Amino acid sequence: MKLSEFIRPATLAEARKALRALGPKGMPLAGGTALHFMQGKTPVTAVDVTRLGLSYIRQKGNYFVIGAATPLSDIQRYRGPRWAMHEICRRISTHQIRNVSTIGGNIARVFPWADLPVVLLAMDARLVIYSGKEKEMTADEYFSAQPARLFRGGDLLTAVKIPVLKAHHGFGSVKVTRNAAAFSLATVAALLELKDGVIKAARVAAGSAIPFPQRLKPVEAALVGKEAVTAVFKEAAAAAGAAAKWVGGEGMSADYIRQLAEVSILDALERAAEFARGRAE
Amino acid sequence: MTTTTHTVTFTINGEKKTFATRPDEKLLTLLRREGYRGTKYGCGQGTCGACTVLLDGRATYACLLYAMQAEGRKVRTIESVGTFDKPGEFQKELVAAGAVQCGYCIPGMVMSATALMETEEVFEDEIVKEYMDGNLCRCTGYEKIWVALRKTLDKQASAKPAAKKTAKGAKK
Ligand SMILES: Cc1cc2nc3c(=O)[nH]c(=O)nc-3n(C[C@H](O)[C@H](O)[C@H](O)COP(=O)(O)OP(=O)(O)OC[C@H]3O[C@@H](n4cnc5c(N)ncnc54)[C@H](O)[C@@H]3O)c2cc1C
Ligand code: FES
Ligand code: FES
Numbered sequence: 001m002k003l004s005e006f007i008r009p010a011t012l013a014e015a016r017k018a019l020r021a022l023g024p025k026g027m028p029l030a031g032g033t034a035l036h037f038m039q040g041k042t043p044v045t046a047v048d049v050t051r052l053g054l055s056y057i058r059q060k061g062n063y064f065v066i067g068a069a070t071p072l073s074d075i076q077r078y079r080g081p082r083w084a085m086h087e088i089c090r091r092i093s094t095h096q097i098r099n100v101s102t103i104g105g106n107i108a109r110v111f112p113w114a115d116l117p118v119v120l121l122a123m124d125a126r127l128v129i130y131s132g133k134e135k136e137m138t139a140d141e142y143f144s145a146q147p148a149r150l151f152r153g154g155d156l157l158t159a160v161k162i163p164v165l166k167a168h169h170g171f172g173s174v175k176v177t178r179n180a181a182a183f184s185l186a187t188v189a190a191l192l193e194l195k196d197g198v199i200k201a202a203r204v205a206a207g208s209a210i211p212f213p214q215r216l217k218p219v220e221a222a223l224v225g226k227e228a229v230t231a232v233f234k235e236a237a238a239a240a241g242a243a244a245k246w247v248g249g250e251g252m253s254a255d256y257i258r259q260l261a262e263v264s265i266l267d268a269l270e271r272a273a274e275f276a277r278g279r280a281e
Numbered sequence: 282m283t284t285t286t287h288t289v290t291f292t293i294n295g296e297k298k299t300f301a302t303r304p305d306e307k308l309l310t311l312l313r314r315e316g317y318r319g320t321k322y323g324c325g326q327g328t329c330g331a332c333t334v335l336l337d338g339r340a341t342y343a344c345l346l347y348a349m350q351a352e353g354r355k356v357r358t359i360e361s362v363g364t365f366d367k368p369g370e371f372q373k374e375l376v377a378a379g380a381v382q383c384g385y386c387i388p389g390m391v392m393s394a395t396a397l398m399e400t401e402e403v404f405e406d407e408i409v410k411e412y413m414d415g416n417l418c419r420c421t422g423y424e425k426i427w428v429a430l431r432k433t434l435d436k437q438a439s440a441k442p443a444a445k446k447t448a449k450g451a452k453k
Contacts, residue, residue: 001305002305003304003305003347004304004305005304006287006304006347008352029347029350032345032346032350033327033345036326036327036345037326043305045304046304046347046349048349048350050350073339090411093327094327094414094415095340095393095411095412095413095414096327096333096340096341096342096393096415097342097345097415099336099339099340099341100336100339100341100342100345100346180414181328181415
């Protein structure tokens with residue numbers, strides 16, 4: 001992205017005012033790691049959002065609240081009760097990228113291979129948007145289409161709220177790559193609520209191998225009310241094929257990618273169930 | 282021709298300086314232009330690690346960072362770690378292990394290792410791998426770099442009082 005100007009507002013209100021005035025000639029800049037790759041013919045004014053006090057992680061009631069400008073490495077290092085976000089963050093790119101790129105930058109403009117939208121969809125996260133005042137929306141609404149739509153008027157993402165997992169709730173995520181730092185071939189995540197060995201509720205999401213991150217509702221439907229055992233997980237994972245449009249690439253056929261996603265879902269479900277039964281912290 | 286229309290002020294290797302720049306100049310370009318040539322340009326797209334510098338103590342790719350993002354921060358380059366005449370501990374071990382071939386990746390490797398040594402107190406393999414996962418070497422196959430790093434870390438760990446040996450930063 002070509003930058004014609006670079007400004008560092010001191011408050012959220014100032015940042016929004018500047019972005020509103022700039023319109024399409026302005027762009028929020030967090031870590032700047034994605035901006036580097038964005039193609040735009042006309043240069044824009046970068047509005048630095050890393051100096052607005054938006055870098056923090058706090059537990060507040062039933063949620064972990066993560067500031068939008070929090071770098072991925074901080075999320076990876078953080079530890080809280082039944083915390084599960086560190087695993088996926090550790091799997092994103094390299095140490096140097098994780099130190100700079102932010103959770104907000106990863107989800108404000110979603111690229112097909114982005115990992116965090118998958119995890120946030122499965123976790124039933126909530127997103128906080130500032131438009132003069134703060135408003136919240138569910139991950140389902142937020143990721144129902146390209147989130148960049150929400151920020152065109154100068155509004156900003158300020159925080160991501162992640163439910164603190166209750167007892168008997170478990171989470172698992174799997175990212176498949178060719179080598180450690182590569183972009184994902186398939187990323188899947190699952191949240192399970194168990195009661196006496198039976199699945200009471202399930203949220204399963206996928207990304208990277210499909211055009212846009214999404215929940216896999218047929219997989220969820222095949223889980224609820226059933227016993228949390230491998231045979232059930234396998235059958236549910238097999239429903240993934242019809243749940244989304246799987247896309248091949250890098251010499252791999254769509255069918256291969258679908259199979260990869262299915263075994264990854266199985267793995268994520270096993271991990272979520274193990275977590276729900278009481279994982280070692 | 283670079284038209285420098287803006288200024289940016291940050292601490293570079295302990296010295297506060299103001300540089301002329303423009304809004305879309307990358308920190309790497311500015312540093313090399315200003316004589317900090319130890320920081321290398323490899324891929325220019327955040328994958329090789331040759332341009333690694335420390336930003337407020339954290340390893341960062343200078344090829345992705347806009348120079349303007351460094352305002353008010355502390356930047357450290359390889360020049361702050363060692364020189365040809367006075368190499369740092371890891372640099373000495375790299376030479377001793379014969380771990381350097383073309384040498385292009387080495388400043389970046391050393392900066393990532395510096396972040397590791399200055400942040401962590403326990404150097405388990407998992408943590409070491411995490412800090413070093415953003416630096417590629419196209420010559421050596423990593424083995425000797427790893428050997429040199431292990432030696433440096435083991436020395437540093439044994440020099441520290443045992444009471445301090447609890448992990449504080451990155452956990453697995
Ligand atoms: C080499 C490389 C490998 C990568 N691999 C992966 C990977 O495997 N998986 C993965 O998920 N990601 C990967 N990434 C993506 C990386 O995580 C993103 O670049 C990063 O998340 C963007 O964060 P940033 O803070 O740098 O955002 P920026 O580049 O600053 O911004 C990105 C976009 O979000 C907007 N934005 C930022 N903050 C806000 C806000 N608070 N409110 C509204 N809009 C905002 C910006 O205007 C811009 O459009 C990789 C990136 C690189 C460079
Ligand atoms: S030059 Fe910056 S990562 Fe390769
Ligand atoms: S020694 Fe040549 S790239 Fe590492």
